[in-house]
Amino acid sequence: MSSTIKSPWIIHYDASSCNGCDIEVLACLTPQYDVERFGIINTGNPKHADILLVTGSVNERNINVVQQIYEQMLEPKVVIACGICATTGGIFKECYNTLGGIDKAIPVDVYAPGCAVRPEAIIDAVVIGLGILEQKRTALEQGKLVSEKSADCVTAADKIVDGQTVRAAALKITKG
Amino acid sequence: MGKKTIIPFGPQHPVLPEPVHVDLVVEDEKVIEAIPQIGFIHRGLEKLVQKKDFMQFVAVTERICGICAFGHSMGYSETIEILMGLEIPKRAQYLRVIWHELSRIHSHLLWLGLLADGFGYENLFMQCWRLRENVLGIFEKTTGGRVIFSACNVGGVTQDIEDGDLKGIVAILDGMRSEYEELLKTFLYDSSVKNRLSGIGYLSKQDAESLCLAGPFARASGLVEDCRLDGYGGYGDLAAFEPVLSEDGDGHARCEVRAREVYQSMDIIAEMVSKIPDTPISLPVKGMPGAGTAAVHHVEQPRGESFYYAKGNGTKFLSRFRIRTPTSHNIGGMTKILQGCDLADVALNILTIDPCISCTER
Ligand code: SF4
Numbered sequence: 001m002s003s004t005i006k007s008p009w010i011i012h013y014d015a016s017s018c019n020g021c022d023i024e025v026l027a028c029l030t031p032q033y034d035v036e037r038f039g040i041i042n043t044g045n046p047k048h049a050d051i052l053l054v055t056g057s058v059n060e061r062n063i064n065v066v067q068q069i070y071e072q073m074l075e076p077k078v079v080i081a082c083g084i085c086a087t088t089g090g091i092f093k094e095c096y097n098t099l100g101g102i103d104k105a106i107p108v109d110v111y112a113p114g115c116a117v118r119p120e121a122i123i124d125a126v127v128i129g130l131g132i133l134e135q136k137r138t139a140l141e142q143g144k145l146v147s148e149k150s151a152d153c154v155t156a157a158d159k160i161v162d163g164q165t166v167r168a169a170a171l172k173i174t175k176g
Numbered sequence: 177m178g179k180k181t182i183i184p185f186g187p188q189h190p191v192l193p194e195p196v197h198v199d200l201v202v203e204d205e206k207v208i209e210a211i212p213q214i215g216f217i218h219r220g221l222e223k224l225v226q227k228k229d230f231m232q233f234v235a236v237t238e239r240i241c242g243i244c245a246f247g248h249s250m251g252y253s254e255t256i257e258i259l260m261g262l263e264i265p266k267r268a269q270y271l272r273v274i275w276h277e278l279s280r281i282h283s284h285l286l287w288l289g290l291l292a293d294g295f296g297y298e299n300l301f302m303q304c305w306r307l308r309e310n311v312l313g314i315f316e317k318t319t320g321g322r323v324i325f326s327a328c329n330v331g332g333v334t335q336d337i338e339d340g341d342l343k344g345i346v347a348i349l350d351g352m353r354s355e356y357e358e359l360l361k362t363f364l365y366d367s368s369v370k371n372r373l374s375g376i377g378y379l380s381k382q383d384a385e386s387l388c389l390a391g392p393f394a395r396a397s398g399l400v401e402d403c404r405l406d407g408y409g410g411y412g413d414l415a416a417f418e419p420v421l422s423e424d425g426d427g428h429a430r431c432e433v434r435a436r437e438v439y440q441s442m443d444i445i446a447e448m449v450s451k452i453p454d455t456p457i458s459l460p461v462k463g464m465p466g467a468g469t470a471a472v473h474h475v476e477q478p479r480g481e482s483f484y485y486a487k488g489n490g491t492k493f494l495s496r497f498r499i500r501t502p503t504s505h506n507i508g509g510m511t512k513i514l515q516g517c518d519l520a521d522v523a524l525n526i527l528t529i530d531p532c533i534s535c536t537e538r
Pocket of ligand 1 (some may be wrong): 016017018019020021022055056066082083084085086090091115117176239242324
């Protein structure tokens with residue numbers, strides 16, 4: 001077990017969320033839930049962060065922002081989609097400016113559904129995310145981690161990044 | 177004078193819980209112009225009225241904004257009730273006011289916390305959010321949800337609160353008062369808070385009026401601007417209602433107005449609980465919004481006036497739904513107070529208007 005997973009730093013980005021999930025993410029950091037007990041600290045700098053919490057779905061305007069934040073984070077990194085909007089687009093799925101869940105833009109490791117997502121669900125997702133972070137870190141040390149690019153996730157992003165093929169987003173660690 | 181530089185601010189920035197982008201044109205340390213860019217959270221939900229029928233649409237309006245979620249579902253439901261000529265039972269009206277004012281307390285405590293975080297007073301931030309959890313606890317107990325709780329419906333409310341529980345709510349709020357008193361003292365009289373907030377982002381009453389500002393932002397500049405004065409729904413039965421005002425017009429005044437409004441909301445809730453009549457909580461809704469009918473309504477959200485327009489066409493789908501939210505008027509005031517401020521005050525100035533971007537862009 002490495003030190004990273006004992007004190008993971010998180011960064012939060014609000015894609016087109018309704019704020020419901022954002023305030024629950026923030027509520028996790030405050031006295032009632034207080035994830036700082038587990039060494040989790042909120043940071044505003046993608047370069048310092050290990051875990052990206054995204055709330056809300058992607059749209060034409062923010063898809064680049066989400067991808068940029070993801071690209072700026074250093075490996076190993078884990079993405080958690082918070083709320084049903086970030087998971088599938090949720091209630092706004094049929095809106096003309098909603099492309100769908102976060103996995104249309106970047107590879108997602110853990111989904112925490114709920115509308116609004118409950119702080120307990122976020123904490124659970126982060127704990128699962130830590131396991132994945134550790135796996136990725138070990139893979140990185142052994143030189144086996146295949147970094148995922150946001151361009152690998154093309155379902156909707158192919159409007160933006162042309163010429164890419166569709167690939168399901170999942171944890172990819174090469175064998176051998 | 178130095179030369180002009182443009183500093184991009186946002187959409188991802190530690191002090192911004194929500195994405196908004198501002199291009200700051202600075203000369204040395206002074207901001208000479210702020211050009212906002214929006215659209216990061218635009219979903220286009222007004223058009224969803226064509227896919228969800230007018231009863232289902234309550235759930236969508238609730239998700240316009242997660243902070244004033246109840247206010248939006250209430251505003252929408254009341255608009256449709258005006259459109260269809262429904263007079264809902266008194267108990268439902270009172271319960272709506274109670275949940276709405278609880279939302280205001282939770283929203284203001286949330287904002288006070290973010291403000292404290294904005295000027296680096298971490299302890300105060302945590303304390304505000306700790307108190308706020310009491311209100312979320314009430315929501316959870318009465319409806320099952322913490323932030324989005326689907327308690328409002330066209331024709332009334334979906335759940336009742338029993339009289340014993342109503343008394344319990346008042347008792348919880350009374351218990352909060354003494355703790356809140358401490359926080360209030362810090363916000364109003366602590367020298368470090370005052371030094372940081374006094375005098376920043378000054379806006380005169382004339383400017384507030386000509387920019388059509390709404391809510392606490394306008395009231396902090398001395399403008400009497402509060403839709404609750406119109407007495408819609410249960411507000412009409414209040415014995416007295418005085419908006420909280422301040423004449424100072426600066427960041428500290430905005431903090432003060434919101435901080436004092438928490439007490440006002442607590443008083444409104446106590447009064448509503450003491451007067452609540454024993455009637456049914458909802459009305460069966462029959463028929464459709466008629467062809468060619470239209471209705472407008474406004475509701476005082478924690479951030480100011482929210483305006484609703486709905487147009488029926490005789491089917492279960494509305495032909496148009498439109499909403500104008502407080503932050504859309506207040507962004508004008510925000511760019512005004514950013515002009516000429518120090519670069520170091522930009523984040524705080526944006527915070528003091530309490531922007532809600534997801535309402536604005538929908
Ligand atoms: S999942 Fe629900 S609460 Fe969360 S951002 Fe979406 S609509 Fe809002």
